[in-house]
Amino acid sequence: MTQQLKIAVLPGDGIGPEVMVEALRVLDVIEKRYDCRFERTFANLGGIAIDLEGKAFPQTTIDICRASDAVLLGSVGGPKWEHLPPMEQPERGALLPMRKLFNLYANLRPAIVFPSLTGASSLKKEVLGEGLDILVVRELTGGLYMSQPKGIEGTSPNRIGVDTLRYSEMEIERIARVAFKVARQRRKNLVSVDKANVLASSVLWREILSRLGKEEYPDVTLSHMYVDNASMQLIRNPRQFDVILCENMFGDILSDEASALSGSLGLVPSASLSEGSFGIYEPAGGTAPDIAGRGIANPIAQILSASMMLRYSFSMNDAADAIDAAVTKALEAGYRTGDIFLGGPGEKKVSTVEMGTAIIDGLGR
Numbered sequence: 001m002t003q004q005l006k007i008a009v010l011p012g013d014g015i016g017p018e019v020m021v022e023a024l025r026v027l028d029v030i031e032k033r034y035d036c037r038f039e040r041t042f043a044n045l046g047g048i049a050i051d052l053e054g055k056a057f058p059q060t061t062i063d064i065c066r067a068s069d070a071v072l073l074g075s076v077g078g079p080k081w082e083h084l085p086p087m088e089q090p091e092r093g094a095l096l097p098m099r100k101l102f103n104l105y106a107n108l109r110p111a112i113v114f115p116s117l118t119g120a121s122s123l124k125k126e127v128l129g130e131g132l133d134i135l136v137v138r139e140l141t142g143g144l145y146m147s148q149p150k151g152i153e154g155t156s157p158n159r160i161g162v163d164t165l166r167y168s169e170m171e172i173e174r175i176a177r178v179a180f181k182v183a184r185q186r187r188k189n190l191v192s193v194d195k196a197n198v199l200a201s202s203v204l205w206r207e208i209l210s211r212l213g214k215e216e217y218p219d220v221t222l223s224h225m226y227v228d229n230a231s232m233q234l235i236r237n238p239r240q241f242d243v244i245l246c247e248n249m250f251g252d253i254l255s256d257e258a259s260a261l262s263g264s265l266g267l268v269p270s271a272s273l274s275e276g277s278f279g280i281y282e283p284a285g286g287t288a289p290d291i292a293g294r295g296i297a298n299p300i301a302q303i304l305s306a307s308m309m310l311r312y313s314f315s316m317n318d319a320a321d322a323i324d325a326a327v328t329k330a331l332e333a334g335y336r337t338g339d340i341f342l343g344g345p346g347e348k349k350v351s352t353v354e355m356g357t358a359i360i361d362g363l364g365r
């Protein structure tokens with residue numbers, strides 16, 4: 001029987017709608033090849049939702065996401081909405097409540113350097129080596145960004161800005177399990193990042209990681225690294241890393257740093273997962289308002305986000321592998337959107353649609 005899967009499609013703002021078209025074209029091919037049906041329901045999120053429905057994360061969108069097996073998201077935000085109060089702006093008004101509402105506590109952010117793109121990375125070839133593949137696991141619903149109390153108290157000039165970094169054992173354990181499990185499916189090397197020389201939450205974090213590692217995941221090599229050192233090691237010797245596990249803010253920062261190794265944010269997908277199979281999948285790169293609407297954005301991050309959706313929400317590992325391989329093949333054949341075009345021999349500068357077509361050709365129509 002044909003497998004029926006419900007996807008909420010939220011193209012969002014900026015380049016979101018353009019790159020989403022390419023990811024959906026890839027899914028069309030997957031439907032034919034793997035005997036499945038992706039039932040797609042479109043909804044507004046971010047700036048477009050503010051414009052059309054008055055809110056960054058409207059109830060209609062919440063309902064459509066709730067009724068879906070997974071959410072494929074473009075990206076949200078742009079200069080048009082920057083005059084709004086921070087909490088009403090598309091990014092914070094849409095992404096943060098979405099993470100909370102769906103309990104998306106595990107954020108997976110791969111930083112992959114495709115061998116054919118080594119020259120596009122900000123690091124030297126000698127440091128990078130061939131084909132780097134790091135996965136940052138970021139805790140996404142707790143820690144410094146989400147804990148209470150939070151706010152600005154008192155009256156000027158004596159106001160105090162307060163944020164809290166709080167983690168319960170349960171929160172640490174569940175994100176640790178995600179990290180151990182993905183490490184187990186990879187090179188079995190987990191670096192847990194903390195600041196246990198200063199932060200109490202990190203002392204607890206480290207204690208729980210060590211216990212879980214010893215009791216339940218002895219096959220995974222676990223080490224601990226202070227966050228300041230980790231930020232340095234990432235650019236000094238990135239090859240030592242396989243899976244990196246971080247608290248919310250540390251993960252926000254280190255995942256951006258790791259993604260810079262890839263050469264372009266246009267290559268980096270992400271998955272935000274809850275218990276069970278529901279997840280939200282989106283490119284890490286943002287809306288790129290400077291190039292939006294010109295048909296030149298790189299669709300690879302969006303296409304790889306769709307691949308992560310097949311892998312993590314639908315357990316379609318073969319289809320996900322096929323997409324990943326088709327992306328590698330298109331890059332090896334020299335197809336380059338502007339963000340990764342270096343003008344080297346064999347490189348062909350292509351549009352968003354042409355890159356999508358190259359990847360689809362690699363999949364075999």
Ligand code: IPM
Pocket residue numbers: 091092095096252
């Ligand atoms: C990210 C973004 C968000 C975050 C912002 C826009 C709230 O930087 O997804 O990394 O900090 O989580």
Ligand code: MN
Pocket residue numbers: 252253256
């Ligand atoms: Mn960020």
